[in-house]
Amino acid sequence: MRYVMVIDTLKCVGCSDCVVACQTENDVPHGYCRDWVTESVTGTYPEVEIELRSERCNQCDNSPCVRTCPTAASHIIEGGIVLVDRDLCIGCGACVESCPYDARYRHPDWGTIDKCTFCVHRVQKGQNPACVSVCPTNCMYFGDLDDSNSEVAKLLAVRKHKVLAEAAGTSPNVYYLI
Amino acid sequence: MNEEVFISGRNIPHIDPHLTLWEFPISLYLFLGGLAAGILLFSAILHLINKEDEFKGASKWAPMIVPFALAIGLLALIYDLGNPLYSWRLYTTIRIESPMSWGAWVLLIVTPMSMLWVMTYVRELFPKLKYETFKMPFLYKIEAFAIKYKKYMALAFLPLTVILGIYTGILLSAFNARPLWNNAILGPLFFVSGLSTAAATVILFAKSAHERHWFSKIDILLIVIEIGLIIHLIMGYYAGNEMQIEAVKILVGGDFTTMFFGFLVVLGLLVPLILEIFELAGFKVPVIIPAILILIGGLVFRVLMVEAGQITRVLY
Numbered sequence: 001m002r003y004v005m006v007i008d009t010l011k012c013v014g015c016s017d018c019v020v021a022c023q024t025e026n027d028v029p030h031g032y033c034r035d036w037v038t039e040s041v042t043g044t045y046p047e048v049e050i051e052l053r054s055e056r057c058n059q060c061d062n063s064p065c066v067r068t069c070p071t072a073a074s075h076i077i078e079g080g081i082v083l084v085d086r087d088l089c090i091g092c093g094a095c096v097e098s099c100p101y102d103a104r105y106r107h108p109d110w111g112t113i114d115k116c117t118f119c120v121h122r123v124q125k126g127q128n129p130a131c132v133s134v135c136p137t138n139c140m141y142f143g144d145l146d147d148s149n150s151e152v153a154k155l156l157a158v159r160k161h162k163v164l165a166e167a168a169g170t171s172p173n174v175y176y177l178i
Numbered sequence: 179m180n181e182e183v184f185i186s187g188r189n190i191p192h193i194d195p196h197l198t199l200w201e202f203p204i205s206l207y208l209f210l211g212g213l214a215a216g217i218l219l220f221s222a223i224l225h226l227i228n229k230e231d232e233f234k235g236a237s238k239w240a241p242m243i244v245p246f247a248l249a250i251g252l253l254a255l256i257y258d259l260g261n262p263l264y265s266w267r268l269y270t271t272i273r274i275e276s277p278m279s280w281g282a283w284v285l286l287i288v289t290p291m292s293m294l295w296v297m298t299y300v301r302e303l304f305p306k307l308k309y310e311t312f313k314m315p316f317l318y319k320i321e322a323f324a325i326k327y328k329k330y331m332a333l334a335f336l337p338l339t340v341i342l343g344i345y346t347g348i349l350l351s352a353f354n355a356r357p358l359w360n361n362a363i364l365g366p367l368f369f370v371s372g373l374s375t376a377a378a379t380v381i382l383f384a385k386s387a388h389e390r391h392w393f394s395k396i397d398i399l400l401i402v403i404e405i406g407l408i409i410h411l412i413m414g415y416y417a418g419n420e421m422q423i424e425a426v427k428i429l430v431g432g433d434f435t436t437m438f439f440g441f442l443v444v445l446g447l448l449v450p451l452i453l454e455i456f457e458l459a460g461f462k463v464p465v466i467i468p469a470i471l472i473l474i475g476g477l478v479f480r481v482l483m484v485e486a487g488q489i490t491r492v493l494y
Contacts (some may be wrong), residue, residue: 016186037186044179052185064354070279071267090267091260093199094278100355100492105190106199111260165494167419168354 001079003118004145005132006152006161007054008177011139014039014052018131018140022056025119025130029108034116035131051178054131054140057082057103057116058164058172065095065104073113079144080173081120086112100168118142145173197356197488203254205480208346210251211285212372212476213379214244215343218292220376222335225328235383236393238299243379244292252285277349284342291338294324295331343369346480350487357425359487361414367407371476374400378450378472381465390465394454397472401451408443425490434486437478446475 014037022028022035035056042049059082066074066082073088074095084095089112096104096113107114119129123142127133132140143150155161156175163172184194192199217240224230224237256262269286273279297320301307309317324331347368350359377397384390415426429438450468457463 014185019186032190033186033188036184036188039183039185041179041181048179067275068278068352070271070273070276070282072271072273073267088267088270089261090264091262092258092278093260094276094353096193096199097197097488098353098355100494102193102197102491105193106260108191111262113260165492167494168492 002145002173003059003079003081003123004143004152004156004173004175005056005118005129006141006143006155006175006177008139008141008155008159009051009053010177011137012037012052012054013137015136017134017136018054021130021134022116022119025122026117028114032105032108032114034103034114053164053176054135055101055103055164056131056174057099057118058101058170058174059116059118060170060172062169062171064098064100064168064170068094068098070094077120079123081118081123082115083117083120084113084115086110089113100165100170101172196491198485200258200484200488202481203258205477205484207251207254207258208349208368208480208484209375209477210247210254211281211346212343212368212480213375213473214247214251214288214292215339215346215369216373216376217241217244217379218288218295218335219339219343219373220380221295222332222339225332233389233392234385235389236380238303239383239385240376240380241292242296242300242303245289245296248285248289248292252289277345277352280341281345281349284338284345288335288338288342291331291334294320295328295335297321298324298328340369343372346372350483353487355492356487356490357418357421357492358415358428358490359483360422361411361418363407363411363414364483367404367411368480370400370404370407371479374404375473375476378469378476381469384465391458394458394465397468398451398454398458401447401454401472405443405447405451408447421490421493424493428486428489429482433489434482437482441478442475442482445471446478447472450475 016037019033019035023033028034035054038053038055040051059080063082066076071088071090073085076082091106091111091113104113104115122129128142132142141152141155143152145153159177161175161177163175188194221237221241224233230237256265259265268282309315344365347365351361351364354360374397377393377400380393381390415422428434450471453463453468
């Protein structure tokens with residue numbers, strides 16, 4: 001079992017619906033977000049390219065956050081999802097400093113560290129994460145990469161794709177179709 | 179052109195536009211940790227080579243501030259946590275890969291040991307001190323125990339203080355997500371800087387001109403090594419990848435240039451170095467000036483590295 005998210009940057013229109021869905025589903029504190037949309041512009045006119053990406057925690061296989069956590073609060077569960085155990089977290093911020101994607105923040109009420117969970121509570125019920133389920137252009141896919149019949153495995157087999165900050169060596173599990 | 183913007187309006191406190199999660203308390207703690215490690219190391223070495231009476235300031239007076247420095251440092255660290263009441267969770271596990279876990283455990287060992295260390299001679303320095311006055315006669319037993327094992331404590335301090343001193347740098351350099359921190363020389367550099375601030379403290383506490391001159395010489399050597407390591411650090415960035423070259427701009431030509439070159443390199447290292455050499459050469463220089471400059475320089479260095487490092491990031 002290896003949960004991955006595949007996001008089609010060619011279909012994304014940058015509406016931020018995924019962001020709002022996440023904030024609602026996960027009761028994210030006001031002013032915070034677990035996912036966000038980045039617009040990346042490269043080149044000079046007339047050869048300009050725009051890429052829209054819905055970004056979040058990459059649930060890395062080689063997670064620096066899990067490595068640097070002094071209390072083992074950050075851990076990886078079955079399926080490769082990285083979670084923070086709120087009962088163990090002391091809010092030291094070592095994981096926040098270690099994340100190349102800046103995907104973690106300190107929760108203003110709890111004091112512990114919070115981040116995207118791939119909506120593990122929904123996934124365990126067989127549903128898609130909130131962001132994936134609301135995407136109006138259907139540009140996001142979620143599934144098990146170890147299952148060669150899954151939609152994500154099929155897409156990654158044929159489409160050109162990339163991961164973010166590959167040089168950081170984190171082996172991320174969010175793929176972007178380009 | 180290559181521009182990345184958040185179009186979903188991201189402005190998370192302490193994360194955007196760049197990290198500011200670790201603030202002054204962390205810098206203060208790194209400074210005090212390095213200072214305490216250095217003083218204890220000097221004191222332990224002097225005990226092992228039987229020079230305690232020749233260097234009373236270094237072996238007895240200066241270490242008295244160590245338990246206080248460590249306590250303030252620990253309080254600063256705990257204050258900076260998001261969930262301070264649960265800080266005991268640090269001691270429910272040992273995480274070999276996490277520098278913070280190492281530091282927490284080493285501090286748990288070194289802090290009480292530094293108190294025992296001070297107890298072995300505190301009544302010698304203050305003969306009027308009697309534990310009966312505080313209704314704590316059991317402290318005599320602890321004192322006797324500490325005196326009996328003082329040599330072993332000194333031997334244990336050799337590795338422990340080195341780990342503590344280096345750890346203050348490794349804590350930062352272990353984060354590959356912050357290119358300015360991710361430099362292997364930072365551990366040794368913070369250690370040497372800690373030793374140099376410790377030597378400066380000893381100079382302030384020195385009881386004789388002989389001791390002061392000795393520690394001035396040690397400090398001169400340490401400052402020279404530190405300058406060498408800083409050159410090494412800067413060269414390391416320029417020899418690094420795109421992210422590190424981008425990161426070093428913050429120190430060379432960027433927002434932290436004045437702090438780095440003005441307050442650390444010139445006022446914190448070069449000026450005290452010249453003053454100490456002048457003093458040894460026989461000129462009349464109030465020793466307090468270079469010592470204070472070195473201490474301020476050491477603190478500025480920690481503040482600057484903690485703040486500047488969080489601004490640099492992995493580019494993608």
